[in-house]
Amino acid sequence: MIEFKNVRKVYEDGTEAIKGIDLKIPEGKLVALIGPSGCGKTTTMKMINKLIGLTSGTITINGRDISEEDEVELRRSIGYVIQRIGLLPHMTIEENISLTPRLKGWKKEKYESRVEELMNLVGLEPGIYRKKYPLELSGGQQQRVGVIRALAAEPPIILMDEPFSALDPISREQLQDELKHIQNSIHKTIVFVTHDIDEALKIADVIAVMRDGKIEQISTPRELISSPANEFVRSFIGEHRLNVSKKEFLVADIMDDASIFPEFEAAEYETIPHDATLSEAAGMFVSKQPDKLVVMKGGSQVGSVSRSDILKAVASESRREAQSQ
Ligand SMILES: Nc1ncnc2c1ncn2[C@@H]1O[C@H](COP(=O)(O)OP(=O)(O)OP(=O)(O)O)[C@@H](O)[C@H]1O
Ligand SMILES: [Mg+2]
Numbered sequence: 110m111i112e113f114k115n116v117r118k119v120y121e122d123g124t125e126a127i128k129g130i131d132l133k134i135p136e137g138k139l140v141a142l143i144g145p146s147g148c149g150k151t152t153t154m155k156m157i158n159k160l161i162g163l164t165s166g167t168i169t170i171n172g173r174d175i176s177e178e179d180e181v182e183l184r185r186s187i188g189y190v191i192q193r194i195g196l197l198p199h200m201t202i203e204e205n206i207s208l209t210p211r212l213k214g215w216k217k218e219k220y221e222s223r224v225e226e227l228m229n230l231v232g233l234e235p236g237i238y239r240k241k242y243p244l245e246l247s248g249g250q251q252q253r254v255g256v257i258r259a260l261a262a263e264p265p266i267i268l269m270d271e272p273f274s275a276l277d278p279i280s281r282e283q284l285q286d287e288l289k290h291i292q293n294s295i296h297k298t299i300v301f302v303t304h305d306i307d308e309a310l311k312i313a314d315v316i317a318v319m320r321d322g323k324i325e326q327i328s329t330p331r332e333l334i335s336s337p338a339n340e341f342v343r344s345f346i347g348e349h350r351l352n353v354s355k356k357e358f359l360v361a362d363i364m365d366d367a368s369i370f371p372e373f374e375a376a377e378y379e380t381i382p383h384d385a386t387l388s389e390a391a392g393m394f395v396s397k398q399p400d401k402l403v404v405m406k407g408g409s410q411v412g413s414v415s416r417s418d419i420l421k422a423v424a425s426e427s428r429r430e431a432q433s434q
Contacts, residue, residue, distance in 0.1 A: 110136050111157060111266065111298065116166035118152050118322075126152045128322035129166065134315075136171075136265075137296040141309035144319030144345075150302040153319070154268050157300065158187045170266070185213065188259030188267035188297075192274050195255065196243040202228075202254055203239040209262035220261075227257035231287050249280030256288065260295070270302045285312050293396035306346055310334070318342050331386070360385045363422045364404045364412035378403045383411055390419050 111134040118127035126149045134140045142150045155161040156168060159180050168175050175183060188209075196205045203224050210220040228235045231253040243251055252272065259267050273281045289312050292299065303309050309316050310330045317327045318341075326338035334351055337343040343351070361383040379399050381390055383406040393402060394416050404412040 110134060110171060111300070112169045113153075114167045114169075116153075116156065116168060117164045118149075118156065118161065119164045126322055127156075127163075130322075130324050132317060132324060132327065134298060134300060136298050138314040139292055139299040139301055139312060140315045140317060141301045141303055141313035142317050142319060143303055143306060143309045144325075146304065148319040149322045150304075150319060151270055154270055154300055154302050157266070157268060158184050158189060185209065185262070186264050186266065188262070188264040190255050190259045190267065190269040190272040192271045196251060196258070198243055201240050201242060202233075202246070203235075205243065205254060206258045206261050208258070209264075213262055215262075223261060227260060230291060231257055231284075249276050249284070252276060252280070252284060253287070256284065260291070260297075264297070266298045266300070268300050271304070272301075273308070274303070274305070281308075288312060289392065290396060293392070306350070310350070318345060331384070358387050358422060359383070360387070360390050360402075360404055360414055361406075361411070363387070363418055364414045365418070366412045378413070380405045380410075381414070382406070387419065387422055390414060391423055394419055 111132075113130055113132040115129050115131060116127055117125070117129050119125050130153070132153075142153055144150055152161055156163050157170075157175070159175060159178075170178075196202075197208070200208070203221075206224045206227060207215075207220040210223060215223075224239070225235045228238065233250060233253060238246065238250070243254070246254065252275075256269075256272060259269070273284050276284065285308060292312075301309075301313065310333075313330060315327060316330055316333050318325045318333070318338075320341055326333065326342050328336075333342070334346060337346055337351070360381055364383075378401050379393065379397055381393060381402045381404055383404050390402065393399070399416075401413050401415045403410050404414060
């Protein structure tokens with residue numbers, strides 16, 4: 110866990126960029142920092158890997174105060190992806206991705222197979238792209254390399270500062286899907302800066318909404334939409350999203366009720382909370398490929414959903430969306 114306690118940042122020119130924030134970033138979760146330009150997202154993020162020093166307060170990672178950690182060591186355990194990629198132009202794609210593993214002294218065999226695995230994960234055929242140079246790739250392909258380069262040495266923490274904002278909408282959606290898919294299997298602690306609320310709602314486990322150096326609300330995407338803390342958060346989310354989201358079906362709406370269909374063995378199956386949305390359920394079927402999910406509420410099983418239930422529900426939900434437009 111990364112924990113901020115009463116952290117302030119005043120830049121040399123007197124700008125008070127961060128005005129005393131408390132923030133807990135749980136292990137294995139993707140936390141989005143969102144807010145208008147200049148609210149302090151990048152500053153907050155860069156304080157985690159000490160690219161920016163804090164003025165007062167403390168930041169701890171798994172209980173250890175980062176002010177006592179060696180900067181170089183710290184940065185090797187934290188992957189970093191920025192908006193404008195930052196690939197090294199004179200290194201091949203393979204060399205770029207394997208850079209940190211090589212710096213860490215991994216054996217050739219190990220880092221080569223890691224490079225191959227990661228390239229496949231984001232749909233870059235290693236046989237075609239491994240030996241190319243960054244400028245021989247499209248922007249979207251380069252950004253994919255940027256993302257997997259940050260994952261290569263398996264750092265427990267990854268910082269991403271608007272990593273997809275320079276991409277066209279299609280590449281952007283694809284990379285968001287890929288990131289979600291990857292995260293479902295690797296469960297890293299990811300701090301993701303964005304000012305796109307749709308992006309945050311789509312990929313984050315937890316969203317921290319910032320304004321003017323402070324945090325206005327920290328909650329799950331669903332809570333954020335169902336109970337925005339104040340007018341600022343409300344207007345930041347946007348009225349149309351508040352309304353649309355209320356209509357989305359939940360798993361509990363379409364499950365087979367356990368009191369009616371009691372005969373399955375819960376222990377054999379993955380579980381899903383009763384208030385998960387259809388999209389979340391669909392995501393689990395895609396990433397984990399189960400036949401069935403057991404629906405849980407307050408610690409006990411209340412039903413089950415099958416792959417075909419979800420497929421049917423998603424199809425009728427999309428029809429409904431299309432009709433209402
Ligand atoms: N090196 C610096 N010196 C002085 N002020 C700075 C410096 N870097 C950032 N600031 C100021 O600190 C505040 C927060 O900046 P920051 O870059 O963290 O915002 P941001 O939320 O990431 O914005 P954006 O969405 O535009 O990237 C802004 O008012 C900015 O002008
Ligand atoms: Mg920024």
